[in-house]
Amino acid sequence: MKNFISIKGVGKHFGNFVAVDNVDLAIEKGELFSILGGSGCGKTTLLRMLAGFEVPTSGSIEIDGIDVTSQPPYERPVNMMFQSYAVFPHMSVEKNIEYGLRREKTAKKEIAKRVDEMLELVQLDDFRSRKPDQLSGGQRQRVALARALIKRPKVLLLDEPLAALDKKLRERTQFELMNIQDELGITFVVVTHDQEEAMTLSSRIAVMNNGKFEQIGTPKEIYEFPHNRFVAEFIGTINTFKGRVSAVNDEKTKVYSTEAGVTLTALGKQLVEEGQQIEVAVRPEKIFVSKDKPEDNGDVCLEGIVDDFGYLGNRSLYRIRLKSGKIVQVSSQNRRRSVTRFLTWEDRVWISWHPNSAVVLLD
Amino acid sequence: MNRQSRFIVSILAFGYAFLYVPLVLVVVYSFNDSRIATVWGGFSVRWYGELFRNEQILDAAFLSVRIALTSATIATVLGTMAGLALARFRRFKGRTLFSGMITSPMVMPEVITGLSLLLLFVALQQTTGWPGQRGFGTITIAHTTFAMAYVAVIVQSRLMSMDESLEEAAMDLGGHPLRVVFDITLPLIAPAMAAGWLLAFTLSLDDLVIASFVSGPGSNTLPMYIFSKVKLGVSPDINALATLIIGFVSIGVFAAWLITRRKTS
Amino acid sequence: MNWRRIAIAAPYLWLLVFFLAPFAIVLKISLADPVFGQPPYTQSVSLDSFAFLFTDKIYVITYLRSVLMAASATFLCLLLGFPMAYGIARSRPATRSLLLMLIILPFWTSFLLRVYAWMGLLNNYGTINTFLLWAGVIDQPIPFMYTDFAVFVGLVYSYLPFMILPLYASLERMDLDLVEAAQDLGASRSRAFWDVTWPLARPGVVAGCLLVFIPAIGEYVIPYLLGGPESLLIGRVLFDEFFVNLDWPLASAVAIILLLLLVIPIVLLQRYQARDQEGVA
Numbered sequence: 001m002k003n004f005i006s007i008k009g010v011g012k013h014f015g016n017f018v019a020v021d022n023v024d025l026a027i028e029k030g031e032l033f034s035i036l037g038g039s040g041c042g043k044t045t046l047l048r049m050l051a052g053f054e055v056p057t058s059g060s061i062e063i064d065g066i067d068v069t070s071q072p073p074y075e076r077p078v079n080m081m082f083q084s085y086a087v088f089p090h091m092s093v094e095k096n097i098e099y100g101l102r103r104e105k106t107a108k109k110e111i112a113k114r115v116d117e118m119l120e121l122v123q124l125d126d127f128r129s130r131k132p133d134q135l136s137g138g139q140r141q142r143v144a145l146a147r148a149l150i151k152r153p154k155v156l157l158l159d160e161p162l163a164a165l166d167k168k169l170r171e172r173t174q175f176e177l178m179n180i181q182d183e184l185g186i187t188f189v190v191v192t193h194d195q196e197e198a199m200t201l202s203s204r205i206a207v208m209n210n211g212k213f214e215q216i217g218t219p220k221e222i223y224e225f226p227h228n229r230f231v232a233e234f235i236g237t238i239n240t241f242k243g244r245v246s247a248v249n250d251e252k253t254k255v256y257s258t259e260a261g262v263t264l265t266a267l268g269k270q271l272v273e274e275g276q277q278i279e280v281a282v283r284p285e286k287i288f289v290s291k292d293k294p295e296d297n298g299d300v301c302l303e304g305i306v307d308d309f310g311y312l313g314n315r316s317l318y319r320i321r322l323k324s325g326k327i328v329q330v331s332s333q334n335r336r337r338s339v340t341r342f343l344t345w346e347d348r349v350w351i352s353w354h355p356n357s358a359v360v361l362l363d
Numbered sequence: 364m365n366r367q368s369r370f371i372v373s374i375l376a377f378g379y380a381f382l383y384v385p386l387v388l389v390v391v392y393s394f395n396d397s398r399i400a401t402v403w404g405g406f407s408v409r410w411y412g413e414l415f416r417n418e419q420i421l422d423a424a425f426l427s428v429r430i431a432l433t434s435a436t437i438a439t440v441l442g443t444m445a446g447l448a449l450a451r452f453r454r455f456k457g458r459t460l461f462s463g464m465i466t467s468p469m470v471m472p473e474v475i476t477g478l479s480l481l482l483l484f485v486a487l488q489q490t491t492g493w494p495g496q497r498g499f500g501t502i503t504i505a506h507t508t509f510a511m512a513y514v515a516v517i518v519q520s521r522l523m524s525m526d527e528s529l530e531e532a533a534m535d536l537g538g539h540p541l542r543v544v545f546d547i548t549l550p551l552i553a554p555a556m557a558a559g560w561l562l563a564f565t566l567s568l569d570d571l572v573i574a575s576f577v578s579g580p581g582s583n584t585l586p587m588y589i590f591s592k593v594k595l596g597v598s599p600d601i602n603a604l605a606t607l608i609i610g611f612v613s614i615g616v617f618a619a620w621l622i623t624r625r626k627t628s
Numbered sequence: 629m630n631w632r633r634i635a636i637a638a639p640y641l642w643l644l645v646f647f648l649a650p651f652a653i654v655l656k657i658s659l660a661d662p663v664f665g666q667p668p669y670t671q672s673v674s675l676d677s678f679a680f681l682f683t684d685k686i687y688v689i690t691y692l693r694s695v696l697m698a699a700s701a702t703f704l705c706l707l708l709g710f711p712m713a714y715g716i717a718r719s720r721p722a723t724r725s726l727l728l729m730l731i732i733l734p735f736w737t738s739f740l741l742r743v744y745a746w747m748g749l750l751n752n753y754g755t756i757n758t759f760l761l762w763a764g765v766i767d768q769p770i771p772f773m774y775t776d777f778a779v780f781v782g783l784v785y786s787y788l789p790f791m792i793l794p795l796y797a798s799l800e801r802m803d804l805d806l807v808e809a810a811q812d813l814g815a816s817r818s819r820a821f822w823d824v825t826w827p828l829a830r831p832g833v834v835a836g837c838l839l840v841f842i843p844a845i846g847e848y849v850i851p852y853l854l855g856g857p858e859s860l861l862i863g864r865v866l867f868d869e870f871f872v873n874l875d876w877p878l879a880s881a882v883a884i885i886l887l888l889l890l891v892i893p894i895v896l897l898q899r900y901q902a903r904d905q906e907g908v909a
Contacts, residue, residue: 053531073534086532090550099546100536144532151536371715375727378712382734382788385745388755392748402753445639448632455636464643466901470838470894472846474863475883478870479650482880485667486653508646511639516901541631569739572848572867586740593740593853597748605741612736620729624722 003062004029004187005050005155010059011211012045019045021211022058027204032181032188034198037208038234046208047157047191051080064154074103079148080157085140085164087132093143094119094128100151118146121180138169145177149184158190162197174200195235199223207231223283229361232281239287239328240279240361245272253360255280259326264300265355272360279361284331286357289318289343293350301352304328306343318343320351386609393602410603417600423588427568430499430584434506435563441507442514442563443556447548449515450522451530466516468509477576480505484577497579505577506567513566514559521555522548658880669876677881687865687882691889694862697776698844701783705791705840706833708784713795713832714825717802728796731789743782743853750778750854774856782850787843791836798832799825831900838897842890862886 003026012020020042027033035043048054049061052073060069068076079100088096097118101111119125122142132140141164148156161177162170178201181188192198198205199219206216207230214234215227226232229240241264243257253272256263257280264280272278288294294301304320307327311334318330330351343349393411397404414420445465448455455461468476484494484501494501529551533543549556571586578584583591592598658677660669681687716727734742749755750772757769772778802825810820848863855861862882870879 051531051535053534073531074537074539078535080532080535082528082532084526084528086526086528088529088533088547099533099538103537103542147532147536371711371718374708374711375715378708378788379727379730381708381785382730385742385749385785386734386737388748389741389745399753441639441642444635448636448639452632452636457640461636461640461643462902463898464647465639466898467894468647470842470890470897472843472863472886472890474846474848474866475654475887478866478879478883479654480646482653482657482876483646483650489667504646508642511642515639544631565736571740572863575867576870586738589738589740589744590849593744593747597744597751597754601741601744602748605738605744608741609737613733616729616733616736620725624725 003027004031004064005189006062007046007050008060008062010046010049010056010061012042012049012054013057018211020049020056023211023213025206025213025216027187027189029187030185032178032190032201032203034190034192034202034205035208036192036195036198036205036234038193041208042211043191043193043208044159047080047159047189050155050189051078051157052076077154078157079151079153079155080159081141081144081148081161083160083163085144087135087140087143087147089132092129092131093124093135096132096143097146097150099147104151114150118150121149121183122146137165138173141165141173145180149180149186153186155187155189158188160192160194161190163192163194170197177201199235207234209234225359226281227362229279229281232359232361236283237329237331238281238283240281241326242277242279245274245276245278248272248274252355255360259322259324260300260302261322261324262300262302264358266358266360267356271362280358281361282353282358284317284329285315285333287328287330287351287353289320289330289332289349289351291343291347291349294352299352299354300358301350302328303348303350306345306347306349308345309343316342318349320349389602390606390609393599393606395599395602398599410599411607414600414603414607419583420585420588420600420604423583423585426499426582427585430503430506430574431564431567434503434510434567435560437503437507438510438563439514439556439560442511442559443518443552445511445515446518446522446552447544450519451527451548465512468512469516471509473570473572474576476509477505477573480508480573481576497577498582501577501579502574502582502584505573506563506570509573510563510566513562514556517555517559517562518552521552525551654880654883657876658884660877662875662877667876668874677877678885680878681881681885686860690860690862690865691885693860694845695889697779697783697861698841698847701780701787701844702791702837702840704780704784705788706837709788709791709795709836710829710833713792713799716792716796717799718804731792731796735789739786740849742786743850746778746782746785746854747773750781773854774859776855776859778854779851779859779861782854783844783847786850787840790839790843794835794839795829795832798829798835802828831903835897835900838893838900842893842897845890846886 005025005027007023007025009022009024010020011018011022023046035046037043045054049056050063052068052071052075055070060067062068063077068078088099091099094115098111098115101114106114115128119128122145124139124142124146127135127139132143135143141161158177162173165173174197177188190198190201202219204216204218205222207214207222209230215222215231217225222231223235226235226238232238232240241255241257241260243255243259243264245253246256246263247254251267253266254263255266255278266280293303302322304322307319307321309319310317313334315331315333318332320328320330322328328351394406394408395403396407396409445461449458449462449465480501481497484497487493488495530543530547533547534540538546569586570584571590574584575587575590578587589601589604593601657669659673659675661672661674661676662668663670712731716724716731719727747754751757752769752771752773754773756772757766760766761769806824806828807820810824811817815823846863846866847861848867851859851861851864855864866879866882866886869875869882
């Protein structure tokens with residue numbers, strides 16, 4: 001299948017500053033693709049190059065087989081929803097939504113029909129003649145969405161689409177966005193710094209750092225099999241153990257870690273050699289904590305004491321100190337209601353995880 | 364109420380009295396029947412009548428209004444372009460000189476601006492024959508030059524505080540850059556342009572020094588006429604004129620204040 | 629992109645012709661010699677006018693007097709303006725907008741007429757003297773008019789709003805919690821003022837002082853209407869050299885020196901304003 005959006009060797013320099021460093025990316029038709037990264041990682045610059053507001057210093061951008069690298073924004077089959085929503089304050093909801101079609105000189109009747117469709121899609125029928133300052137943040141967001149979608153773009157770009165909304169509204173809007181995307185089949189490219197948002201929304205995620213992609217994959221791949229420390233730590237929390245590779249075969253890597261005090265096993269074919277210094281990582285929720293030593297069933301099992309803990313309602317967090325002084329974070333679901341504490345400070349405990357839960361981090 | 368705020372309140376009271384007592388007195392004396400302006404001779408509106416029979420004042424006022432309307436309008440057009448260029452066109456040749464020249468007329472002492480423009484007009488006349496006569500044209504040019512600076516600064520700061528993605532959004536939706544200026548930018552900076560125009564208009568009406576330099580014989584603006592009159596001392600019909608101006612401005616400013624207050628609350 | 633070029637070129641050309649070129653001409657004429665005729669200057673190049681300015685004591689004294697007068701008027705404006713701006717910034721929002729409007733209002737009335745208003749107050753038969761005589765404080769009118777005192781009052785009166793507005797802007801922006809935090813940490817009321825309020829208001833102080841000082845130094849109307857014949861200030865000297873003595877080269881030289889005097893304050897002010905603009909964005 002031919003790539004719908006194809007970014008080849010694209011770089012953007014501002015003077016000496018490299019915002020986007022020679023990246024390649026292929027996005028398929030109908031995807032909901034997220035570019036995830038911290039502020040200043042280059043994700044917004046990349047999005048602005050897709051929209052046409054910045055011209056790449058090098059490389060090319062193709063959309064649906066057409067090279068758009070130097071096309072101005074007003075000629076691209078791409079529309080954008082801005083972080084600030086950029087709803088025109090001096091125009092009513094209706095005028096905002098129809099703006100793009102009027103620039104295309106679409107027939108009046110057709111405009112009216114499509115505006116009605118859009119108003120229905122974003123449930124703003126009753127607000128069509130309101131001015132933006134009479135709308136809530138969530139309503140403005142939907143005006144911006146309708147305004148961008150009415151032109152039936154090949155690609156919709158969304159810059160931090162939910163950042164301006166409060167938490168409750170954000171969760172609801174997330175699913176609305178996904179439904180709309182599903183219904184219309186338009187390719188969405190979302191830029192966000194919010195890992196949770198990226199995880200729920202996306203079919204695939206590209207994690208960006210310092211103008212480069214650290215990893216591209218499905219949310220599951222990114223979370224469960226992070227390639228490196230940056231990705232592992234950017235998405236969720238993770239425990240890492242420094243160590244030396246003692247044995248490696250097609251399925252497993254064995255790593256001796258002084259921090260853990262034992263040899264750890266991590267799954268998968270890794271591009272490591274014996275003797276190499278690497279890190280083994282385990283997510284806090286993959287670790288079990290118990291007062292008694294568990295039966296030996298092949299799980300990794302370490303002894304420690306409770307350094308600190310916190311109650312979060314649905315789960316509890318524990319910080320377990322190993323003999324080596326290393327602190328391990330454990331997250332455990334509070335399945336049963338209980339008023340008394342299961343564990344308290346300085347309790348002697350055992351932590352364990354299945355060898356499959358650990359991954360090797362390169363670099 | 365604590366001690367410091369009592370201190371502040373008394374300073375405020377003194378400050379506002381300092382600012383307004385002279386103006387109030389002018390208003391009061393304008394209704395004084397006596398010819399010696401500061402000796403009370405009973406209530407009268409006769410000076411207002413004299414004001415409107417004084418053709419020199421009316422001519423001067425008419426000239427001033429014509430100059431103010433013209434120069435404020437040209438200054439708004441040029442100043443808006445300049446503000447747009449400074450706020451939205453990131454890099455162009457000679458930008459530093461441009462931004463320096465834009466703000467300089469605001470801080471230049473009037474005598475220097477007036478002198479230099481007059482010398483320019485004289486030099487131009489010698490080399491090109493234009494301007495044959497100094498008056499409406501030369502004063503309008505002079506006023507436009509310093510007023511456009513104010514317009515540019517007002518427009519520029521409005522544009523700086525405006526979300527640039529509004530213009531980008533319009534472009535993203537298919538608006539060509541010039542189209543976007545008319546669809547989005549100008550409607551949104553219209554209040555700033557209006558404020559700039561009003562300021563330019565007032566500055567032009569108010570200017571004495573620059574106009575004195577660049578006007579020729581026979582063309583007196585209102586401030587020039589007033590100046591020639593008050594040089595000789597307090598004069599009751601000028602009190603009446605001042606009262607009209609103060610009244611007019613107060614009503615305007617007060618109305619504007621009421622409107623903005625209602626809008627914000 | 630043609631329209632962009634027009635948007636830059638139109639104001640640019642205007643300023644080149646009507647702002648920059650005139651200065652070149654002033655410079656050129658300041659280097660000429662005066663003659664009787666039309667135009668009243670030679671095409672020669674000499675520094676005679678400048679030399680004259682520095683040899684004739686009256687000009688040096690006038691420059692110094694102007695600087696001194698402008699500086700003291702600026703100081704008094706600050707002294708009166710700071711507590712006023714502070715009071716306005718700390719008042720309740722409804723009162724604040726009214727007080728602010730009352731500061732701005734005189735801006736829109738005629739500068740000339742506001743100076744004129746003081747003539748009626750200060751002259752021998754004016755309101756102040758009449759009142760003092762009536763109250764029995766004095767038995768002979770005090771000659772306020774046509775003195776340096778009158779010029780000083782006129783300057784402070786006319787330029788006070790220029791001081792208050794930037795001060796207000798920087799004080800209003802200031803977070804009141806900062807002062808409370810300082811007091812919470814043990815600073816006395818006055819300590820908190822000098823440690824927190826004053827440093828944070830400094831940009832406003834600088835802008836306000838420059839906005840008063842720069843125009844005050846070249847002021848023409850106030851010394852002419854309120855000052856006496858002996859209270860010479862540079863703006864008036866320039867005007868008289870040009871129109872009364874018809875010495876164009878000397879008037880131009882006076883302007884050039886005045887401009888040199890003001891270069892540093894003007895550049896300071898522009899830098900401040902540029903920073904302020906960025907602050908907005």
